[in-house]
Amino acid sequence: MNTFVDEFLNLDVIRDMLPELITEGAKNTIIFTFFAFTGGLLLGLLVALMRLSRSRFVRWPAAVFTDVLRGLPALLTIFIIGFGIPIATGWKFPFERYFPGSLALSLVGGAYISETIRAGIEAVPRGQMEAARSLGMPHGVAMRKVILPQAFRLIVPPLTNELVLLFKDTALLAALGTVAGGKEITKFARDFVNGTSNSSPFVAGGIMYLIITIPLIRLVALLEKRAKVSR
8 A cells, every 4th residue: 555655646756746747737738728729719610611611622621621630540640740741841840849739739629629610500590591691691791790609609518628628638749749848747747757767747647637627527517508508
């Protein structure tokens, strides 16, 4: 029992991780999540609208994008963006601390978010678009002012869930390695394990994830409950 506690709950080791676990690990995890979700949301909206286009030349590229990115493991996508592109082209990413990881997660998140947004748009009664068009609104204006606001009210819970998933997926970025000051929670914990030969940093990292994700998970449940009541 003492061996287990010393290996997984060594307070001295955990204390040595502070405050950098918060000021670097948690901070960078939140930054990666913010950029990935923002990029994924914008990309997802664009792809969702393309999927709903009447032109097959617009629909097909969007369908290929979603199918490929949802079909590939997220870790492989991260490797392709973080290692494959620089090796193949010799191009060096700007803002190297955050850009490659955020871009990879934005692409993955955008593929999933696009399907969520598309489902939300399709859930809005068709009569809403017909009514808007009958008032003289162009299709684009009706989509922006009438359909999308209603769709986003419907998909707030699943979008929040996507945010939680992206937050956890930042752990995959540990496979890329990091520049100075760019460690997210998992990379920070793994480096501490390598330096101490003790597993307590993994426990500390897990606790840090839970401190952030559990409130978000409860928020998703609350939003879903409110959505059911409103329906």
